[in-house]
Structure formats: structure tokens, C-alpha cells
Amino acid sequence: MASQTQFLEWHGQQWRVRVKVPAKLRSVIGRGKLIVPLHTANLKEANERKWAQVHRLKAIIATADRAVTAKDPIEAEALLHRLSASDEGTVYAIGLRAEQIEQAQGLAAATAFADLASGRVTPLDHHQADFVSHQAYRMKSEGDFTRALGWLSAWLRDSHAAVAIEAVGRKEAGRFIAESLTVGRSAKKATSYLGFLRQYWKWMVEKGHATENPWAGQSLPTSPRGRRDALRDGGKRPFTDAEVVTLLSGDADPLLADLMPLAALSGMRVEEICQLYVSDCTDGSFNVWAGKTDSARRTVPIHSALVALIERRTKGKAPGDYLFDELPPIPKSRETRSDPAVKRFTRYRRDVGVDERPNDKKKSNVDFHSFRRWFIRKVRDARLAGVQGFDEWTLTWVVGHIDSDRPESLDLSQHGYAGADAEKAKQALVEAVKLPQGALPTRQPNTKPRLRRKGNIFTAA
Template identity: 70%
Template sequence: MANQRQYLEWHGQQWRVRVKVPARLRDLIGRGKLTHPLHTADLKDADARKWPIVSRLKGVIAAAERALATNDPLEAEALRHRLSNDEDDTQFAIRLRAEQVEGTEGLDRAKAFFALASGQVTPLGHHAAEFLSHKDYRLKSQGDFRRALDWLGDWLRDSRLPVALEAVRRVEAGRFLSESLVVGRSRQKATAYLGFIRQYWVWLLAKGHLTGENPWAGQSLPATPRQRREAESDKGKRPFTDAEVTTLLASAGGPLLNDLMPVGALSGMRIEEICQLLVSDCRGGVFNVWAGKTDNARRTVPIHSGLVEIVKRRSVGKKDCDYLFDDLPPIPNSRETRSDPAAKQFTRYRRKVGVDERPNGKAKSNVDFHSFRRWFIRKARDAKLAGAEGFDEWTLTWVIGHTDSDRDKSLDLSQHGYAGQDPETAKRALVEAVKLPEKGSS
């Protein structure tokens, strides 16, 4: 049950909101806690009323954090003024300082300083924490959102505009997309970052923090330039070739990768699914995958005969609650995925043995650990085309955790479950149909 007294304290025969100010910000804010009366003696009523006020007070703390963190001294000064009480002498000091800024840095900088310091505009990330709480993004998505917002702030600053929500009109949004967001990024990644920013504005407008139109609505990214005649062909992400699988499995990747790679190749599981396996998840000849990228990720995957020794060796002397791959560090607060260190180690190893493909100098390779999954799918398909029996195309969706909900329903009903056959038997037939390439194959 939630703690009703969280952020509340009893004061003067009524409840009030109290938010502690971090020690590093107390000199800047001028107090050790921020409070606001709720004018009620009823705890349940106070608990219901407190959250908008908590969000606002946390916004003050976030503004102080930005004032400390910004690399722009003038912006930091404006934010410090904003944190002061809006008394006449404070406003006079802001106007006087703005005149000084105009004389040294120009009218645009003076206007931006005055608007931010006097509270006429809202700092770009003022409501970011509340937005993220509302959206409940995963940590990676939270990082992507903050990264995109920082890029927008840098662009506004470079354009000598206030780093503020109100400074982003439709024309500025369009310029940011073409001058910053797409530079050095794939269209796919830029589209994803644009989605975060667009959703932030949708939420700001819905909550009444902004008025007017969404400047990001209807904005599109510049078309991808046509490939030059002399450019290398780039077909994007792909499976490993048999020769690449042989190279990766034959070389010395170390204790972790030497077990992780075969499991990826002979199960088709995602790297995070493998790294999340507990010893108890590997009983009865199957891997039990409890959660993953999609709802369909929850499934059982038969343990390939070529993996039995690895699973047995890694289970010896462990408790059911221990990880099968226990040679990974604990997950820090900065991320949710356990597999990150393994993925980075694999990338370094892959490049070392010469398994890489980055046409035209692209930032990310067309092959990565996920290419084992792609290879597994291709080999299962090839085995079926070559006459392998005991499974069909529907079986593949169960093994790899893809959805089959888009198939024609009548066909689905007639064929689902391999015409009545035990689906576990069909899955095992599919898994065993995938064979590691023999040495020297290409």
C-alpha cells in the first residue's frame, strides 16, 4: 500500500507538502526544504491533493540542478534569478542586468536572459521529470528522450534563442530537424528521437503547460539522399554467414562468449533473454523465457542437443534462483538490461576476429549478436525448404517469440498447432533441424 504521508508533514493544525532540497542546492535555493500548505486536516484529502504541488516543487529543484549544471554562465545566472522571490528589487535587478547584457552580448542574448530570468518563458526541461513519470518509459527510452531534449537545447542556445519551451515555434522545429537532428544519424534513429520530442509537446499541451499548436505535428524529416553510384551496397542488418559463425565459434572469445554464442545460434533467443535465464528456467529440456521485447516473448524454447553440455556445466552447484550466466556484473541503476556488458564484449571480440560490415563508414555494423537470431531463423527456413519434417512455419513463430496474429484467421485455425500435433514436439523438431556449420564451410 502506498504511503499516504509521503511528501506530507503536519504543521499548524493542517497538512502541508514538504519536499527536501538536496544539500548541494540549499545555498542556491536558500532553504533546506520547500513547503506548500494544503489547507486540510484530512490525511486522505491531503494525499489526493499533494501530487501537482509535489511536481511543481520538484520542478524548482530541477531548475536549480540545471543552474548548477549548465555550461552557459548567462543561462545559469538567469535560472538563479528565476529561483529568487519575484519581488520588485529582484525584477529591477533583472532589468538592469539585461541592459548590461545587451551592451556586451547583443539584443538577442539580452532578451533571452530577461525572458528566462523573469519567468516569462519556461525552461525546456522544466516538466521533463513529470512527463517521464507519466509515460513510464524504460530507462533506455528515458535516456533517449533526455538526449534528444539536450540536443534541442544546444541548438536553441547556438541559435541565440532562449532554451525554453515557448521559443520553439514551427519554424524553429523545422530548422532543428534539418540542421541538427538528422546530422550524422540514420533516418530511423532520427525518427525515433523526433517521436520523443513530439510526445513531450503533446503531453505539455494536454496538461495546459503550453497553449497553441504542437510545432512538431506534421513535421517530417528530410528525404534520405540517393545513394551515390560509387557507394557500397548497404542492405542493412543481416544474419551471419556460415563462415562468420564458424569464425566466431572457433576463436577464443573467453568463458562467457564461448558459451553465450552457441546458445544464441542454436536457440534463436535474444541476448537479453539468454542473460536473464535462471537455473530453474532450464529444467525439463527447455529454456523458459518469462519476459522479453514483446508479449509473445514469453515462451518455451527446446534446449538443442548441442547445448545440453553447456547448460549442465553452468547449472552444477548453483541454486535455482542463480543466473545461468552468472559471470555478468550486477545491473546498475542507470540501466535495466543485464546483457549490456556481454553485448559490448561481443562487439569488441567480433571486430577483433574481423566479423564486421559497415558500408560507407556507417556508425553501426550490419552484424551484431542479434545476427545469431537472424541466422537461426534462416537455417530453420532452409531446413524446411530442404525437406525437414515435424514442424511448419507456424512453429517458428512459437520458438523465436514473434506474433502470428496477423495471419489469415481461417488458415490460422486450420493449421495452428501443426494439424493437431503436440507443439512442443514440433518446436523440438525445428530446433534440432538447425545445425552449426562444419569447419571450412562458407
């Protein structure tokens, strides 16, 4: 818990706000700390007043940081002027420099410079850190949002407009979508990135940082109709039984040779598998503690065909060791442990000819997640074939799907009154899934080479 005196300092019989300036910015700002008196000796009142000043001072530091890191020298110069925009000498310098820019680059560039330097507009990423903190984005989502904001910044700069919140109206938003966001990206990706921008502006409107959301109601251009000779594209799909046989009976390395059947016979997501500890594989069940959604926290019965694999991988290990301990540590650049395994699987899948890219699409319709899709399809097929002992509710608990879309009365009766599904029903469901004949190789992997990283490539040691 934060201290009551966080950002506060007692001075001259009253409290004042003090925010430390990072060492790399002290020469830019001209001091080592920023101070604002609060004119009160009451600690409670000081805590109530301090946050507005803390945010203002941190905004100054953020502006200085952007001035130092800005790639555009004109933008960097404007941000430096912005730090002292109220000084009479700075106002004169801004006007003089704007005239020079107008002669060299035109009126639009000069206006953008003057507006940013004088504080009439707010830098596009001024509230980025606060928004990301408010949204509690995971690393991937934060990266996608930063990427979308970067594209918008570059587009504004190329359009000789201020890289500022106020420079983005509905007209500019529509042009950016047509001229940049949808160029070279699938409709699904473009929609995702558009959602980040829409949420950023929605949050700024709620907080009073913007007056309107120019992205609200904006839509993507309609995709052109497919050619008559275009191949049918059904999108992401499960593996076929033949593909499962090819993958599981091929010459996979020991890591994939264990990872693939475990995924096929548990329905777990690849990251859930790679996060399993030895202690999570006891008493005949996998204990999944964290995953994509709140429903991901669950137990999954260990399929009888996986018992030998689990015994081999847990033998001689401590409870806190990973089940797949050969995966490298997670670097700061990502937050998922499974990435090296997924990349390794993608290369193997392509090598054995399991791929589907109709109409030369960039991404295959089959990937590691297709094992999970295959598991769910096999459960459905078993149910339709009359296998007893479980129902559709059991499947939602085994695979960790959100089931709250069902009618509230049914949801209440199943969760509030019937309670969690019986473990024997889960076991019946898992055992109903059978690997196709010839799927597993006769050999048993005895060695587990560790993956070593060189740049963005992982190789077996």
C-alpha cells in the first residue's frame, strides 16, 4: 500500500508536492525535482490536493521524455518549447521558428509546430501510460495499442498535421482508416487495431481529455467479393484425423512429441500446458490455475493414454519444476512461455505438409490451437454417437469456455444449485476422445534437449 506521504514533503510548516525528475531529463527540464506548494499543514487535505499536481508534474516529465526520444526533429523542438511556453521569450521564439518552418514546409507544418509548442494541442500519446494502466492491458494488447497509435502518429506527420489529439476529427479518422489502417492488413486485424483507438478516445472523453470520439461509428471498407475461381476459405479449423496421424507419427523432437498428444487428449491451450508445474499433474488431473479467461481456472482429468507420458516427465523432478522444463526462461519482451514451442511446432507442421492457405492467405487455417478444436469436435462426435456419462455442460468446464451466454435461469440452476460438474463426468468426456489409429510413433522419447535462443531463433542444444 502506498504511503500517506507519497509525493509529499514537509517544508516551511506546510506540505508540498515533490516529483523526482529522471536523471536523463534533468538537463532538459533544468532541475532534479519538481515542487508545488499545497498551502496546507493538514495531511489529509494534502493527500486530497496532491494528485492533480502530481499528474501535472508527471505530464511535464513525459513531455520532456518525448522531446528527447522524438524521431522528428521539428516535433522534438516543439516539445522543448512547450516546457516553457508561458515565458515571453519562448513565445517570441515559437513565432520566429514558425515563420521559418512556413517558408520551408508550408503553412500547415508551421501551424502544427506552433500549436504543439505553445500547448494549444495535446500530444497524441500524452495520456497513453494512464490509459494502459486503466485498461490493465496484458503485454500483447499493450503492444498492439502502441503499434496502432504509432501508425496514426506517422500518418498525421506525413499529412503535415500536428501529432496531437485535437488534430484527429471524424474526417481525419476516416481518412486514416482508408489510407493506412486497412492497407496490407486483414479485416480482422484492422478491426482489432481500430478497437484500440476507439477505446483510447472513449476513455479520454470520459476523463475530460477529449470532447468527442472520432472513431465511434467508423467502419472498415467492405471486402471485395471473391473471384469465381477463388478457393473456399472456411477459416480456422480443427485438424483432420489424417493430419493428427501425420503430426503425431512424424519425426518430431522430444518436446513436440510430448506436447502434441497432451494437447490433443486434454483440449488445453498451449500456454496452459507450458505453464503446468509437476505439482499441477497429481491425483489424476491437470490443475490449470491461470489462462485466457476466468473460466480457464479448472481441473482436467489426465487421459489414460497420457499417464505414462506424465509419469516420465514428472519422475525425479521437484513439485515446483515445470512439466516442460526444457523451454527457455521468459524474456522481458513477452509474457507467454509457450512462444518458442509454438514457433517450433509451426516449422515442424509445415515440414510434414500439414498446412492450408487458400488463395495465398498469410496465415494457415491450421495451427497448434487446432488440437484444441480437434478435441472439442471429437467430444461432439462421441456425444452424437451416443457415448454416455457427460453432457454439453461438462465440455465447458473441461475446456474452460465461458458459459455465461446461456439463459440466466439455466446458468443459475447449473452453477448455483447443481454445483460443479462431477469429476467422473469430466473423466468420461476426456476418455471419449480417442487418437486415430497410427497416430503415435512406437518410439518413446528419452531425451529432452533444451531450446537455446539466438536472436529470434530457438534451436535444440
